[in-house]
Amino acid sequence: MPGTVQSIERAAAILRMLAGGPGRLGLGEIARSLDLAKGTVHGILRTLQHVGFVEQDRVSGHYQLGAALLHLGTSYLDINDLRSRSINWADPLAARSGEAVRIGTVLQGRVLVVHHVFRPDDTFQTLDIGALLPLHATALGKVLLAYRAARPGASLDRFTHRTVVGARELAADLDRVREAGWATDIEEYTVGEAAVAAPIRGYGGLVVGAIGISGLVERICDNRYRPHPRLVGYVRDAARAVSRDLGAARH
């Protein structure tokens, strides 16, 4: 079978064993059943444990299927975890850009705001953690769509005259997002406001959220209606810093 990856086959075999067996299994037992060296099996088990597919009992050291396997269809990263682990990078992004920062994930076809840092000008602002935003009309949402963390809804609502409402047009927009590695929304959700966002990746490069800034269009964009490269750079740096902390390797 050309092109198969041996360690993935072995990982699949281990998962089947754990799923079929009556309970927890020891390392020796697994290695013997599969006729593999203990060291090989141990390496695979540790990787599976790292991604949450396998759990190890603290007392006996035996292995069982991990909770993450049961929730394969839903987001593997707890939203409160995501906030905790990005807070140190969201603050400097707000300080450097001078704009408000939001982090979003997907909830039932919309962007769920999981973290919000005020624009650092000490004016009155209200936390909107828990708010839901449209996917197709926001920079955060377009990032989530572009990297397949979410699917576009059947009907694309119009919020301003600049909102992208055509499926083909949106698909082309998302192609550009993937190519560039970041997304914008320029007066597409609220007139007078613009936003820039970039993907937050977890292990294996999987996109688990988006981080971005938003503010008045004349501050975010230059006179050609394009976001300032400096701001885009800050957003992408912050996204990379969070991703690195979440265990994404090279991104």
Next chain:
Amino acid sequence: MTERYVVAIDQGTTSTRCIVFDRRGQLVSLAQQEHKQYFPKPGWVEHDAAEIWRNVERLAPLALRRAGITLDQVSAVGIANQRETTVVWDRRTGAPVGRALVWQDTRTDSLVHRLLEAPGAAEVQERAALPLATYFSGPRLRWMLDHTPGLQERAERGEILFGTMETWLIWNLTGGLHVTDVTNASRTNLLDVRTLDWSPESLDFFGIPRAMLPEVRPSVSVLGTAKEAFPGVRIGAALGDQQAALFGQTCFTPGEAKCTYGTGSFLLLNTGADLIRSDNGLLSTVAYQIEGEPAQFALEGSIAITGSLVQWFRDQLELITTAPEIETLARTVSDNGGCYIVPAFSGLYAPHWRSEARGVIVGLTSYITKGHLARAVLEATAWQTREVVDAMNANSGLTLKTLKVDGGMTADNLLMQYVADVLDVPVVRPLAAETVSLGAAYAAGLAVGHWPDLEDLRRNWHRAAQWLPAMDPGLRASEYGNWRRAVERTFDWIQPA
């Protein structure tokens, strides 16, 4: 001109962090490493000081590498540390003698009871402006001298050194400089707060040889130059972590206060050049001292167990796998279901100071789920804050109008809202969650002229989030009543042997 930076070492109870800050006080890179917690007996908590120093050695270059900077771009290093944790080591070999006794350790309980009966106990407390309690390092040092054969004699001969964590780190960083700062020294029971130096009478009272004590220095001053970890860089400051957070929040004016939510939680109110003594369970402590200026003081409400209750829920009960999941679990229900948890794991600190108290879970019925328990865990932090805020308001004659917060638990949105609800004041988080480190960096940068003055630092402070109170007053009052009744049930649990 290449940009210059300040590095902070935050040597905490559970981990050590090394953080690089830019000119605007923003975090550029962070390297962090947990260290092992030893719990050899109920109430005993120990650390391996050698392990902690190895972590600092490893984290220093890592933080610089992650920031993409070199040593010559570092203006200064500042140190913030877990306070009252007691280290003893061999002057010649540099090896720790036994493990460090951590601030949560209660083994000195009966020793403290005996000391309180001894002649001179009242004067010791008067001079230090601190109660004699298991919390502070003086009794811990006495305990170590009592329980390590030959240690007293070796200490008399000057072969053994004592220090809190910053002293231990500075000694290792500089290759043998033995100094502490006033904020850490003010947590030993050994300092005379009027002279800001060791009190010979208090040393006599404890039987502690002067030869083993470090020299007391201002917090903001060049303490020495590093030979290890940051070779060639000046150490510009050392402060206890809670004082560092007060500095990082730029609470430089009397009346300004902050609460830091980490392993424990600590509310500190700047009282300026006046030391205010508390008669309702708060501590008087040195807030900071800038070289050449008078020391500034603070009133402190110390809560031993807040974040560590979440950690207990995660590691001992295994009901969650990460600390932030406590919020997810708590949101599965809409209230505590009548259940309250009072985490008197090391007795109760401020404002009760009951070392014989132990934790309780009350209000259990078959209705209670793990979601209710998770709520009760978070609410315990909020109500404990309420108790120290009440004491602070009564003591200082000021009424707190907003609460500035920082620390890892401020990422918990449900908790911060609940704190605002039970305090009935807005809760504000600044644009710097790692305020302990920021304070150490500010202090060190100030000492070497990286930042010109306190006003310059103050301009960096911005509001990053705010939670406004939204609780019905009747509910607040009845919940507070329930909490107080739950607290009473922790008292008198440990019986005198």
